[in-house]
Amino acid sequence: MAIIIRTLLMEMAMEMAMGRIRLHVESPETVSAVQGSNVTLPCHYRYEPALSSPRRTRVKWSWQPVNGEGQEHDVMVAIGTRHRSYGDFKGRVRLRRNAPGDASLVINPLQSDDTGRYRCEIIDGLEDESVTVQLEFRGVVFPYHSIRGRYLMNFHEAKEACEKQDSHLATFEQLYAAWEGGLDWCNAGWLMDGTAQYPVVVPRDACGGTDLAPGVRSYGVRDKSLDRFDAFCFTSSIRGEVYFLQHPVKLNFTEAAEACQNDGGRIAKVGQLYAAWKFVGLDQCDAGWLADGSVRYPIIQPRANCGTSEAGVRSFGFPPKHLKHGVYCYKVRW
Numbered sequence: 223m224a225i226i227i228r229t230l231l232m233e234m235a236m237e238m239a240m241g242r243i244r245l246h247v248e249s250p251e252t253v254s255a256v257q258g259s260n261v262t263l264p265c266h267y268r269y270e271p272a273l274s275s276p277r278r279t280r281v282k283w284s285w286q287p288v289n290g291e292g293q294e295h296d297v298m299v300a301i302g303t304r305h306r307s308y309g310d311f312k313g314r315v316r317l318r319r320n321a322p323g324d325a326s327l328v329i330n331p332l333q334s335d336d337t338g339r340y341r342c343e344i345i346d347g348l349e350d351e352s353v354t355v356q357l358e359f360r361g362v363v364f365p366y367h368s369i370r371g372r373y374l375m376n377f378h379e380a381k382e383a384c385e386k387q388d389s390h391l392a393t394f395e396q397l398y399a400a401w402e403g404g405l406d407w408c409n410a411g412w413l414m415d416g417t418a419q420y421p422v423v424v425p426r427d428a429c430g431g432t433d434l435a436p437g438v439r440s441y442g443v444r445d446k447s448l449d450r451f452d453a454f455c456f457t458s459s460i461r462g463e464v465y466f467l468q469h470p471v472k473l474n475f476t477e478a479a480e481a482c483q484n485d486g487g488r489i490a491k492v493g494q495l496y497a498a499w500k501f502v503g504l505d506q507c508d509a510g511w512l513a514d515g516s517v518r519y520p521i522i523q524p525r526a527n528c529g530t531s532e533a534g535v536r537s538f539g540f541p542p543k544h545l546k547h548g549v550y551c552y553k554v555r556w
């Protein structure tokens with residue numbers, strides 16, 4: 223038996239050495255997903271020409287976070303039906319194995335920090351081939367400034383401000399995609415990579431001048447502690463519901479937060495309102511309090527007395543908290 227296996231291995235080694243059999247591994251470049259759901263990262267491998275006898279392959283998935291400093295983390299390793307997952311992925315990942323050569327990774331449920339570059343590596347003792355696939359969340363970018371005013375947040379404060387609104391600092395790719403989708407904003411905001419940038423669709427004097435072409439304009443990498451800007455936050459689609467609370471009278475900020483709790487929810491965060499506007503089509507011509515003390519409303523179909531002529535989330539900034547408005551609440555639904 224041992225001798226037969228050795229002979230087979232040697233034959234395989236010779237075939238490989240002579241370049242006759244090749245291992246191919248394939249995957250799409252990018253997969254986009256909805257946070258809180260599940261996702262399959264496709265990865266298929268095959269031999270050319272096809273093998274006469276199956277080989278024992280090891281599948282290894284590893285992951286490099288979007289904002290990572292280059293380090294890859296193990297996600298899972300599988301040999302035959304045995305598999306092992308690591309770190310934060312423990313118990314959330316499995317191989318799909320729908321067909322021979324299917325090494326696709328299923329992540330369920332997806333967590334908000336799962337985005338990044340995944341590597342699917344096939345190792346069979348003779349060959350070792352890998353491909354990478356980028357996992358992104360479908361999401362929306364929104365500009366955010368501090369309740370204290372404009373251009374007051376250093377990088378760390380901007381990062382925290384986005385996280386408090388159920389979002390993250392946007393990456394350059396996300397801001398660029400938002401610009402392609404029509405985002406035009408004249409105040410520079412921090413991005414995840416430590417740069418400050420702003421997207422301009424229609425060049426104008428009040429916004430860096432008309433000499434420059436439309437595009438995402440950059441102040442470059444800035445000092446994370448000393449320099450101060452606004453933020454561009456990214457929020458992905460959410461499970462749960464954002465709604466304008468039907469209430470007989472208008473409310474000050476304290477009453478608004480209480481009214482949402484009495485309704486079995488919570489006062490909504492800015493990121494949640496943007497996600498509901500973008501992905502659920504929330505359209506409501508009523509200004510309402512949000513958790514950060516701002517007052518906003520989401521418009522899909524622009525109409526008279528509902529702000530400007532374009533769809534978007536309108537903001538009244540941060541009014542004094544004793545003033546009376548409506549309120550947007552958020553409820554998780556599973």
Ligand SMILES: *[C@@H]1O[C@H](CO)[C@@H](O)[C@H](O)[C@H]1NC(C)=O
Nearest residue numbers: 256258259260261262330331
């Ligand atoms: C995974 O997501 C799909 C839709 O993308 C859904 O149909 C399926 O039920 C989900 N599976 C689990 C186990 O949540």
Ligand SMILES: *[C@@H]1O[C@H](CO)[C@@H](O)[C@H](O)[C@H]1NC(C)=O
Nearest residue numbers: 474475476477542543544545
């Ligand atoms: C809102 O009104 C309540 C009384 O209904 C009052 O106790 C509370 O202090 C007010 N909050 C603010 C921020 O003005």
